[in-house]
Amino acid sequence: MTHVLDPDALPGATPAVHAPLPPYDDVIRSDAAFRAFLHGLPGVDQVGAEARAAQLGTRSIKTTSKAWAIDMAISMVDLTTLEGADTPGKVRSLAAKAKQPDPSDPTTPRVAAVCVYGDLAGVAREALAGTGIHVAAVATAFPSGRASRAVKIADVRDAVENGADEIDMVIDRGAFLTGRYLDVYEEIVAVKEACGDAHLKVILETGELKTLDNVRRASWIAMLAGGDFIKTSTGKVSPAATLPVGLVMLEAVRDFRIATGRQIGFKPAGGIRTTKDAVKHLVMINETVGPDWLDPDWFRFGASSLLNDLLLQRQKLRTGHYSGPDYVTVD
Amino acid sequence: MIGHDRLAVRKTYKLYVNGAFPRSESGRTYEVTDAKGHFQGNVAWASRKDARDAVVAARGAFAKWSGATAYNRGQVLYRVAEVMEGRHAQFCEEVATAEGLSTSKARAAVDAAIDRWVWYAGWTDKLAAVLGSANPVAGPYFDFSLPEPSGVVAVLAPQQSSLLGLVSVLAPVLATGNTAVVVTSRERPIPAVTLAEVLATSDVPGGVVNLLTGDAEELGPWLAEHADVDGIDLTGAPAGRAMEFEREAAGTIKRVIRPPATEPDWTADPGLSRMTPFLETKTVWHPMGV
Numbered sequence: 220m221t222h223v224l225d226p227d228a229l230p231g232a233t234p235a236v237h238a239p240l241p242p243y244d245d246v247i248r249s250d251a252a253f254r255a256f257l258h259g260l261p262g263v264d265q266v267g268a269e270a271r272a273a274q275l276g277t278r279s280i281k282t283t284s285k286a287w288a289i290d291m292a293i294s295m296v297d298l299t300t301l302e303g304a305d306t307p308g309k310v311r312s313l314a315a316k317a318k319q320p321d322p323s324d325p326t327t328p329r330v331a332a333v334c335v336y337g338d339l340a341g342v343a344r345e346a347l348a349g350t351g352i353h354v355a356a357v358a359t360a361f362p363s364g365r366a367s368r369a370v371k372i373a374d375v376r377d378a379v380e381n382g383a384d385e386i387d388m389v390i391d392r393g394a395f396l397t398g399r400y401l402d403v404y405e406e407i408v409a410v411k412e413a414c415g416d417a418h419l420k421v422i423l424e425t426g427e428l429k430t431l432d433n434v435r436r437a438s439w440i441a442m443l444a445g446g447d448f449i450k451t452s453t454g455k456v457s458p459a460a461t462l463p464v465g466l467v468m469l470e471a472v473r474d475f476r477i478a479t480g481r482q483i484g485f486k487p488a489g490g491i492r493t494t495k496d497a498v499k500h501l502v503m504i505n506e507t508v509g510p511d512w513l514d515p516d517w518f519r520f521g522a523s524s525l526l527n528d529l530l531l532q533r534q535k536l537r538t539g540h541y542s543g544p545d546y547v548t549v550d
Numbered sequence: 551m552i553g554h555d556r557l558a559v560r561k562t563y564k565l566y567v568n569g570a571f572p573r574s575e576s577g578r579t580y581e582v583t584d585a586k587g588h589f590q591g592n593v594a595w596a597s598r599k600d601a602r603d604a605v606v607a608a609r610g611a612f613a614k615w616s617g618a619t620a621y622n623r624g625q626v627l628y629r630v631a632e633v634m635e636g637r638h639a640q641f642c643e644e645v646a647t648a649e650g651l652s653t654s655k656a657r658a659a660v661d662a663a664i665d666r667w668v669w670y671a672g673w674t675d676k677l678a679a680v681l682g683s684a685n686p687v688a689g690p691y692f693d694f695s696l697p698e699p700s701g702v703v704a705v706l707a708p709q710q711s712s713l714l715g716l717v718s719v720l721a722p723v724l725a726t727g728n729t730a731v732v733v734t735s736r737e738r739p740i741p742a743v744t745l746a747e748v749l750a751t752s753d754v755p756g757g758v759v760n761l762l763t764g765d766a767e768e769l770g771p772w773l774a775e776h777a778d779v780d781g782i783d784l785t786g787a788p789a790g791r792a793m794e795f796e797r798e799a800a801g802t803i804k805r806v807i808r809p810p811a812t813e814p815d816w817t818a819d820p821g822l823s824r825m826t827p828f829l830e831t832k833t834v835w836h837p838m839g840v
Contacts, residue, residue, distance in 0.1 A: 539775075540772070540775035540776060540777065540798075540801075541602055541605070541772065541775070541776040541777060541778065542777045542778070543605075543609070543776070543777040543778025543779075544609070544778065545777065545778065546777055
């Protein structure tokens with residue numbers, strides 16, 4: 220029961236490998252200190268967060284604003300396929316869709332990235348060469364994260380060598396929920412190091428964290444450890460990217476920039492299937508962290524079916540009548 | 551004993567979309583009166599977005615409904631008749647009120663409506679035999695043709711006959727394996743709302759039938775133009791707009807049933823005329839002797 224006495228807190232314990240940005244450079248001096256810091260974060264008012272998220276979801280975005288939001292959302296999509304049945308052929312067709320989402324309208328923007336398993340990152344890299352579309356790979360024993368650290372690091376190195384320039388890692392939820400926050404932190408630091416130049420997105424899997432307080436703590440761990448993005452979910456667990464969770468994570472991102480000057484990106488993933496969901500997220504970003512984040516470098520949607528709905532809505536705006544799934548590609 | 555001062559439990563007449571009873575997305579309602587002009591209730595007034603949601607629901611339900619065996623579809627439609635029979639008195643009262651009919655005429659209309667379900671239930675597993683064929687072809691092929699459902703069919707239900715007319719246009723769409731988005735009679739929607747309650751409790755999968763109470767004049771163009779609607783029955787289209795709806799439907803080559811000049815006598819034998827328009831013929835050329 221580590222909350223009774225933490226051996227790391229004794230004098231002479233070795234400090235952690237990597238110190239966070241000031242003013243938080245000393246919070247990881249021991250397990251106990253880190254826990255004290257994370258549990259000292261202001262508690263989340265769950266009812267308030269849900270009410271605020273629901274309120275932001277009622278904004279009416281129409282006509283030219285809607286057209287802008289749809290194009291912005293398309294350019295922020297991480298077009299994802301994470302199935303056991305993925306093949307090089309499927310990744311290539313996904314890449315073709317990423318390059319030209321709607322063949323009937325060449326003015327449609329490209330998506331931000333294609334997200335695949337690490338072994339297929341090479342296929343995606345080849346198919347997307349010269350387009351400026353990023354290749355994201357999930358790693359660290361995605362989606363469960365249940366493997367030894369050496370395996371996770373090897374997974375990351377492999378994905379980077381295969382050509383991924385963005386790595387989506389999962390945190391060790393088991394360690395987090397048993398209170399071993401420093402383990403979680405050190406693992407993220409180690410993965411970040413293995414990423415090299417690749418951007419690191421840290422998946423919190425909020426559906427397994429249960430409380431919004433936990434979501435805030437996990438967000439801070441990921442940001443302190445050097446993650447470039449914090450991401451809600453793997454998409455394999457429900458609930459995934461709900462608006463209240465997004466709100467808490469965005470507030471963490473905002474507070475972190477105010478305190479340290481470093482901007483962290485945010486990626487909701489899982490459960491965002493409709494244009495309406497996407498627009499609600501855009502509204503929430505604008506209202507919570509401001510327009511600095513309304514950019515594919517700082518905000519992404521992890522989604523597979525969302526893109527088709529965005530394209531259908533885009534076609535509706537262009538033609539004036541409702542479109543149907545026969546008019547977009549089948550994934 | 552409850553006295554005469556008991557508060558009445560007033561009913562909220564809602565839409566029927568994807569197996570649920572939502573209010574209109576727009577929040578709109580309109581007043582419905584009986585044939586003599588007395589207030590009957592506030593009924594949900596469907597908007598174009600309700601129609602859009604209904605089409606999504608109908609599309610989602612199509613694979614399962616069209617994939618069910620014809621025998622199974624027949625059983626489900628027969629079940630609708632069974633459940634309607636249990637609400638016979640309620641339907642009689644509502645049809646009499648809505649259409650201003652005498653008790654005996656209302657009863658005849660309800661009887662005919664229930665029988666119509668049974669009639670179409672019987673047709674589901676006979677269509678392929680009647681409309682399909684084995685084709686003699688000049689080549690080493692076993693060549694046969696089968697009728698297959700078109701997909702999502704929008705139905706503008708008759709404006710006058712609130713129940714028998716509605717069943718007469720809806721049942722053939724279902725019997726052939728299509729899913730339906732129905733805009734009910736604008737002035738007489740209450741029997742349709744009760745029919746929705748019957749459908750919800752008679753093994754018809756959610757989304758196979760979606761009933762929108764509202765104005766065919768308002769929703770017609772959206773359904774006619776909708777790229778994910780495969781056919782449209784314009785029977786209840788407002789006078790003078792049918793040609794326009796048909797032109798809009800041509801943009802995505804929909805199957806169309808044109809409205810009759812005046813509303814037909816729904817008690818007449820329906821024949822196959824309402825089932826064949828929403829069927830596609832698939833012909834298979836199967837090599838033989840190789």
